Amino acid sequence: MPVYEYKALDSKGKRVSGILDAESPRLARARLRSDGLYPVEIHSSSQVEVALQEPGMASRGLQMGRFLRRVKPQDRAALTRQLATLVGAGIPLVSALDTVIQQISNNALRRALVDIREEVMGGSSLADAMGNHRWLFSELYVNMVHAGESSGALEAVLHRLADLLERTVKLRNRVQAALFYPITMMGIGIVVLAFLLTYVVPIVTRLFAEAKQRLPRPTVILIGTSDFLIHWCWALLLAALMATLLVHRILVTPGGKLWWDKLKLRLPMAGSLYRRLVIARFSRTLGVLLQGGLPLTSSLAIVQHVIDNSYMAQHVEKAIQDVNEGEDLTVSLERSKSFPPMVIQMISAGERSGTMEEMLLRIAEAYEDEVETRIAALTSLLEPFLILVMGLMVGFIVLAILLPILQMSRLLG
Template sequence: MPVFEYTALTPAGRKLKGVVDADSLSAARQKIRGAGNYPVTIRETAIINAADRDSLFTRQIGQGIKQQEIHLATRQLATLIGAGIPLVPALGGLIEQTTNRSLKTVLAQIKDAVNEGNALTAALAAHPRLFSKIYVNMVRAGEASGSLDVVLDRLAEFGENQHAIRSRIKAALLYPLFMAIVGVLVLFLLITFIVPSITSVFEGTQQALPLPTILLIGMSTLFKQFWWAALLAVGTMMVVSRWYITTPSGRRRWDTLKLTLPGVRDLTIKTASARFSRTLASLLAAGVPLVSSLTIVRNIVDNVVLAEHIREAGDELEKGASLSQFFRGGRWFPPMLVQMMAVGEQSGALDTMLAKAADSYEKEVEIKILALTAMIEPVMILTMGVAVSFIVVSILLPIFEMNQLIR
């Protein structure tokens, strides 16, 4: 069934924009009038097919479909279904509540697919940029078990918790990043513009300048004449580094480095453990089989070395081994997580124990990142102090020597 975007006027004269699905343009117009509104413009949206799906999703994401809106829509749909409303009318009510036009279009396409007899899972899988494999598989399990509202509620909670953690971490890193940018700009302005005007006083003298002053003048001249080359070199290094990390060999080396560097290793493992535990707990609670859950989870740990380790765990499970038994022999996941897996397997509450482990590791990661950001600030202040002290000493040394000669 085609989907139409429309602009209409309410009985009170207020302008209204929305999306409606109908068999034809005239049927869409009748639906709008049936709702008590006067249609002004009606336009059929583009039909999605496999060839142009990626470009359409790119356009939709660019128009601002945020993950927070997906989480909110998921919770609203869970509430409507939990109240006993059938799926298609629930999707219709969700479309009316949504304010984002792009999301309205996507939801209308999902409703259209479900109305034609497709499962909700299949309708969601047609939008992989918006609904991840975790999302689709949990919905599939909810449809199979008849507890779709419970699964959707868990999905919304899972997404909101992950977003809250990322937001707190970004907020903690914002101030150090701002200080770093300001510090670099201040040093650049000092060396490029302020220092030359001061050191030009020494050019007319025949006095031998101290080594710090010579170095400062050389740095100032270099930055003033070739600042563009420095920016180009930094930009090139960043682009090349990012490209290399996207290659299979570069990604493996980078991920291996994160697992071996002191300080970074602990944070990397605990972050991966939190993601692994939280996602696996959500999938198991939704009724997804353990082996299938591991196949999904290995894609979200953001480390190819750990992903291979999880894949090997799935292979061993199919041979009859237990999850805790396999991870106990490895060196990547923390002993506490392995112990909680064992307790969960013995008690039949693996999802509950994994959720508790995720709570613990998420708090540890947040505390560790806050501690690191707290350490960054004094280090940056110290670095700025040393740089400014070098500039001041380099300028004052020849002045002191000139005063000695005058005396």
């Protein structure tokens, strides 16, 4: 059934918009009128897709499509949790999708769910229907749903997926919240220093230039820095922009991305923190996939594309080859020297006892908790450090301004 986007006026004259499915535009307008809405504009959602494919609009359409189809991770997690609850309550899948669609406010997400519902009504499996919307549902998501449908445990799989998505969102939010204050403070400090050096300092130092006396070295340094920022600020911004573009061009290449991913793992302090994040994602994703009933090699192949680090992904790819040749997973991971001994020992214990997925989820929880603790500790140290640096910079500016004033007062006295 076609899907239409509409703009209409309600009984109070307020403008509303949304999507609905109907056999034809005429029936769509009739349905809107029956709901007490006066249709102003209505068109098929497929017209947008066709327009984006016209010559000369491919690149702009791709960027516009990505922007318009942006779905927050928490929305995807809420959708999965709602669908799992409805399926667990014994509601048929199509009816469950109908209920979820009515509660979704994101137009892009709602449109995708309407398409999925139509495909399911047409005989497709839920996994196949979701697979046609890879911008919304990842390979991990689609394969988990496929395994749940094949084993008859779709509810359990959806709940595990919801747990995984919610945990990922929660960890990301905590990291962002911990870094928000230091980053904001740093940004405000840079703006304040730029204002002092480009506006306040030139006004004050103009008096010193008129006095035509020898200035102390801190004052000379301050005046030189201020003049450089005023006259060459555009060059600094241009150089920063060119450097950013050059680095981006390098990092989008496979070799550049591999070098950068390897460097991130070896950075002092931040490297060990980032490694724990990657291992936590590896462990949680692999544990959830194994819980969903996927084979080990298939799960590792999905994890390889999920961990978002090409250097670690190389080791996972080598582990897939070794496991296919009959080698234990722990042997291959230990040989890579990228996984800590504790992780190797816990996975080995899980292999021997047949509880690998449980061990992997324990590893993920331990590392995620450790990451949160370390970030909190680092930010608690970073805040006073930033205050100290800002104090030293402002103190130097005050000192550079006061020294010639004291010198002039001494001469006058």
